[in-house]
Amino acid sequence: MTYVNLITGGAGFIGSHLCEALLERGEEVLCLDNFFTGRKANIAHLLGHPRFELVRHDLVNPIVLEADRIFNFACPASPVHYQYNPVKTIKTNVMGALNMLGLAKRVNARILQASTSEVYGDPTVHPQTEDYWGNVNPIGPRSCYDEGKRVAETLFFDYHTQNQVDIRVIRIFNTYGPRMLVNDGRVVSNFVVQALRNEPISIYGNGDQTRSFCYVSDLVRGILCMMDTDDFHGPVNLGNPGEFTILELAQKVIELTGSSSQLEYHPLPENDPTRRRPDISLARERLGWEPTVALEEGLKETINYFDALLRES
Numbered sequence: 298m299t300y301v302n303l304i305t306g307g308a309g310f311i312g313s314h315l316c317e318a319l320l321e322r323g324e325e326v327l328c329l330d331n332f333f334t335g336r337k338a339n340i341a342h343l344l345g346h347p348r349f350e351l352v353r354h355d356l357v358n359p360i361v362l363e364a365d366r367i368f369n370f371a372c373p374a375s376p377v378h379y380q381y382n383p384v385k386t387i388k389t390n391v392m393g394a395l396n397m398l399g400l401a402k403r404v405n406a407r408i409l410q411a412s413t414s415e416v417y418g419d420p421t422v423h424p425q426t427e428d429y430w431g432n433v434n435p436i437g438p439r440s441c442y443d444e445g446k447r448v449a450e451t452l453f454f455d456y457h458t459q460n461q462v463d464i465r466v467i468r469i470f471n472t473y474g475p476r477m478l479v480n481d482g483r484v485v486s487n488f489v490v491q492a493l494r495n496e497p498i499s500i501y502g503n504g505d506q507t508r509s510f511c512y513v514s515d516l517v518r519g520i521l522c523m524m525d526t527d528d529f530h531g532p533v534n535l536g537n538p539g540e541f542t543i544l545e546l547a548q549k550v551i552e553l554t555g556s557s558s559q560l561e562y563h564p565l566p567e568n569d570p571t572r573r574r575p576d577i578s579l580a581r582e583r584l585g586w587e588p589t590v591a592l593e594e595g596l597k598e599t600i601n602y603f604d605a606l607l608r609e610s
């Protein structure tokens with residue numbers, strides 16, 4: 298069947314890779330974005346495609362569209378960007394979810410929510426399993442994002458229970474790859490850009506905090522597995538279980554770029570999670586999914602992307 302897929306945040310980093318993957322499967326793509334952190338350049342190569350359409354729209358406002366499947370990805374994901382206008386971030390998460398769930402209910406579409414490992418906050422359980430309720434500060438600098446995503450999950454499950462909307466909820470762990478913004482502010486793009494420019498590598502805190510990094514092609518495969526699966530609503534963790542300290546990441550990036558960059562230490566941002574690693578047993582069992590791209594391999598692709606981009610500018 299050829300589905301009409303609505304992808305909110307489709308001009309963003311993950312959204313644009315998802316648009317491409319769906320077109321490659323022969324499906325229709327309706328990409329919706331307000332270009333807050335998304336770029337036309339991410340989807341410029343898709344604009345002439347006969348099965349691709351672009352809608353400039355802000356998801357906090359309702360919209361009437363027709364779609365068989367909705368991927369709700371609109372929301373700035375980098376702490377720098379989501380903290381720029383916290384009230385707007387909450388609105389995007391909550392009103393965006395309400396608008397898309399209302400649409401899904403009206404047109405009887407299956408709808409997938411891009412939730413996040415941030416729903417676990419600064420976790421006291423390690424690695425994180427889906428049944429862990431999290432440790433989130435409701436009034437800190439990350440709350441607009443963390444709590445916004447938590448409310449969105451609640452809305453998804455309430456629409457499912459109350460209105461039988463066919464939901465899917467995935468919790469995405471740190472994902473990286475080509476098409477992140479040069480000034481994105483997230484750790485992988487920051488380190489790669491700094492290393493390529495031979496500028497100091499900005500380590501926040503002492504660099505002992507850990508993250509697990511998933512390459513974007515692995516994530517997109519997981520998203521599609523979840524959307525295609527019947528009788529499983531999630532939430533399900535999607536991420537790479539390899540765990541690295543931020544210092545280890547910096548060293549890898551320096552090594553792979555052959556950079557002369559030195560480490561430069563900065564204060565740790567407030568409420569920065571200390572450890573993060575997904576338990577992906579559920580994704581393995583229910584979706585038969587696991588990542589295949591090793592950090593070094595994914596970093597090489599990412600470095601090549603930023604290297605070409607920086608040379609152009």
Ligand code: NAD
Binds near residue numbers: 309
């Ligand atoms: P991104 O910032 O590149 O993409 C977000 C997209 O949403 C952008 O194109 C932006 O312009 C658009 N957008 C933001 N507010 C909007 C609004 N009000 N109306 C319409 N469009 C709007 O970030 P990303 O990394 O591609 O993340 C995509 C989704 O995945 C987000 O929902 C994010 O929370 C989630 N996620 C990402 C990660 C990750 O590591 N990349 C981890 C967990 C969850």
Ligand code: UDP
Binds near residue numbers: 485500
């Ligand atoms: N970080 C860092 N230097 C940077 C950017 C981020 O040391 O230039 C750290 C940040 O403090 C966090 C980790 O890297 O501990 C991941 O940060 P990111 O913003 O990528 O995502 P988060 O998982 O915190 O949402």
